[in-house]
Amino acid sequence: MRGTRIRSVTPHVLMADLPEPFAYSQAWYRRRGAMLVEIQTEDGLIGWGEAFGPPELTAPICSWLAPLLLGQDALAREALWQAAYNRLRDHGQRGLVIEAISALDIALWDIAGQALGLPVHRLLGGPLRTEVQAYATGFYRRERRDHLRYLTEEAEARVDEGFGILKLKTGWGLAEDIALTRDFRHAIGPKIGLLVDCNHAYDAPTAIAFGRAVADCDIGWFEEPVPPEDLDGYLEVKRGQPIPVAGGEASFTRWGFAEMITRRTVHILQPDVAACGGISELKKIADMAAAFGMRVNPHVWGTGVALAASLHLLAVIPDNPPGLFPNPPLLELDRSPHPVRDALLQVPIGFTGGVVRVPDGPGLGIAVDRAALARFAA
Known part of the structure; x- marks a missing residue:
């Protein structure tokens, strides 16, 4: 051709x-x-x-x-x-x-x-699903002192948008993180799902202390508790506290994930399609993980291009474990400020009730707005 x-x-x-x-x-x-x-x-x-x-x-x-x-x-x-x-x-x-x-x-x-x-998901052999439940990423630190107040206000906005799962950023010091997590859980109530992500701010003993201290807060996963190179630290955290451990956004290619998978360093793998080697490589990583019974929830933190690529992969990543009552992978939907992301696509990828449909047009199923390319060109 x-x-x-x-x-x-x-x-x-x-x-x-x-x-x-x-x-x-x-x-x-x-x-x-x-x-x-x-x-x-x-x-x-x-x-x-x-x-x-x-x-x-x-x-x-x-x-x-x-x-x-x-x-x-x-x-x-x-x-x-x-x-x-x-x-x-x-x-x-x-x-x-x-x-x-x-x-x-x-x-x-x-x-x-x-x-x-x-659509790409057809080339990948799917779809297994045509829509994906999303959780809201955001809840970053601002240059204000009333942290719980603005985080609670942000949570209310996300719940109003239809999100049932929120991811809280931690990593501000052990005592502060424990207090903030417990207060945030109390503020959002018991019915909203809660994930925590410290972006590898802890060593293993600190991560274990945090996990034990907030174990009763019903946290879905504890993301990047230690630096990505510290695989033994990941294993210590898995053994030392009860919250499921997630990680992998700072790992690369099938070779980089092979040790994480064979040593079972995490419960939930989080390869990023825009980092780990693309669609080709993330599909290989997900297939390896499935052979070891490990969940895969891709990390997503970019524009509509990375989001669309992630959705096509989420359409074909299998439920783990499969069955009548599946536990399908979730979509990370970044709701933090990003002017480029918000203007880039001619038709943005929308969500309703915290659910995002997988694009069904040819290829990624998106169209880039060239006026936005010119506007934000660096």
Whole structure:
């Protein structure tokens, strides 16, 4: 198919100031951005991908890898993934290189679906489901002292939008985190699901102390309790406290997840499609996890491009365990401020009652607004 040969690979670095800064346990955000990659074929098909990570750093890696793709068949996704990975495997088995490859891979899947007139989830063998329950991510630290008040106000807004599960950011110090988590649970009541995420702010003893102290707060999972490199620490936290442990957003490729899976370092794996190697790689990771009976709930924290790619994967990730009363994977839906995300798609991916439908158009099933690309170009 000569028409599917790749004509151009164009990274787009987008950036916007935030109206109000916010923080997680590792850093403050005063701006938010995105790195999208646009791949065009000889017959005019355009695929969009997105990288998780600093846009100014992933964009030049995409540009560096572009010559490996130019003139090649866009439908040869596996061959192109291997070519890109092997070219830099001596220097980039994780981190920025894999995030850049993720963007390229997502764009190639978008092209394949358009070329065949099918949504990506059909190419992946699905769908098992056409809609996914979402939980609301947000609840970051602001430059205010009345933390419980503004977090409670945010919770009320999310519940009004239809969300039944909220994820609270922690990592502000053990005593403060315990008090905040307990107070937040009391404020939202017992019927709303609660997850906690400390973004690897603890060591294992601190994480265990936190988990034990809030064990009666009915927490669905305890996310990234220790740094991603500390797999033994993850195992200690699993053994030492009762809340299910989640992690994996800062892990990369099937090789990076293999040890997490075989050692069962977490209960719930959280690969990010825009970081772990793209749609191709996350599907492999999810299949490996299924063989070990591990739940997979992808991490999602980007624009509508990453969100759409995640939804297509969520359409095909199996229930774990399968049965008449399934426990399907959840969608992480970022509700924190992001001007680029909110303006990027011509038709945003919506949600009703905390439920998001999987796009059913060809490819990713989205259309990027070029006026937004120009408006936020960095």
